[in-house]
Amino acid sequence: MPQESYAGFFMEFLKNPGTVGAVAPSSQRLAMQTVNAIDWSRVKALAEFGPGTGAITQIILDRKPADVHFFAIERCGRFVSVLQERFPGLKVFEDNVANVRAVAESQGLKSIDAVISGLPWSSFSDENQTEYLEALVDVLGPGGQFATYAYLTGLPLPSARRFRKKLHKFFKHVRCTRTIWRNMPPAFVYHCSL
Ligand SMILES: C[S@@+](CC[C@H](N)C(=O)[O-])C[C@H]1O[C@@H](n2cnc3c(N)ncnc32)[C@H](O)[C@@H]1O
Known part of the structure; x- marks a missing residue:
């Protein structure tokens, strides 16, 4: 990624710390662990939430079979411009993930996997x-999968413990991958399914 994007990412963090939530994009190792948590044999349609400047998007595009329908939802306009420049042809919507159903339906999708x-x-x-x-x-849809990462250092926070509890409430299966120590800060991935 161009050096400018790291600076841009940090500037957005300073402006919106609560929604950007990190000072730098995810490392390639963490992005790969997140994408590899998914069982791709069961995926025909996929959404990315909060792609930022595209650290995980790049790995998704490298990994996903050609016939998988893929779109991303990012609320920060500056990041949407970075994504459009970095990945011409990517379906990226400047929106809130709370509106994911409407965004999916606008593309003719009743559900995603x-x-x-x-x-x-x-x-x-x-x-x-x-x-x-x-x-x-x-x-x-039925059997739908969800992968998201969490920072090890944040785990003692009440908000992180609350999130973990909610995962168990919303999903039938929740598992954690091993820790990626070479991410800053170290992180692991939750893989959940319905
Ligand atoms: C920690 S950054 C992650 C960026 C990238 N996925 C990575 O791993 O490097 C979180 C991203 O989520 C976006 N975001 C936060 N809340 C959002 C929401 N409700 N809807 C859409 N995007 C959101 C932020 O703008 C930011 O780009």
């Missing part, structure tokens, strides 16, 4: 965590 998320869940209020998880579960 998987969501990969870079949202900073532990920065969100109780209400926003619930709102986004409800929207996500509402748009997932």
Whole structure:
């Protein structure tokens, strides 16, 4: 990624710490662990939540079979411009993930099979965590999958513990991958399915 994008990412963090939630994009290792958590044999339509400047988007585009329908939802206009320049042809919507059903329907999709998320869940209020998880579960079809990462250092936070509890409430299966120590800060991935 161009150096300018790291600076741009940090500037957005300074402006909106609660929604950007990280000072730098995810490392390639963490992005790969997040994308590889998904069982791709069961995916025909996929959404990415909060792609930022595209660290995970790049790995999704490298990994996904050609016939998988893929779109991304990002609320920050500056990041949407970066994504459009970096990935011409990417379907990226400047919107709130709470509207994922409407965004999917605008593309003729009644449901999707998987969501990969870079949202900073532990920065969100109780209400926003619930709102986004409800929207996500509402748009997932039977057996739908969800992958999202969490920082190890953030785990003691009440908001992170609350998020983990909600995952168990919203999903039938929840598992954690091993920790990626070479991400800053170290992180792991939740893989959930209905
Ligand atoms: C921690 S950054 C992750 C960026 C990238 N996925 C990565 O891993 O490097 C979180 C991203 O989620 C976006 N975001 C936060 N809340 C959102 C919402 N409700 N709807 C859409 N995007 C949101 C932010 O603008 C930001 O780009």
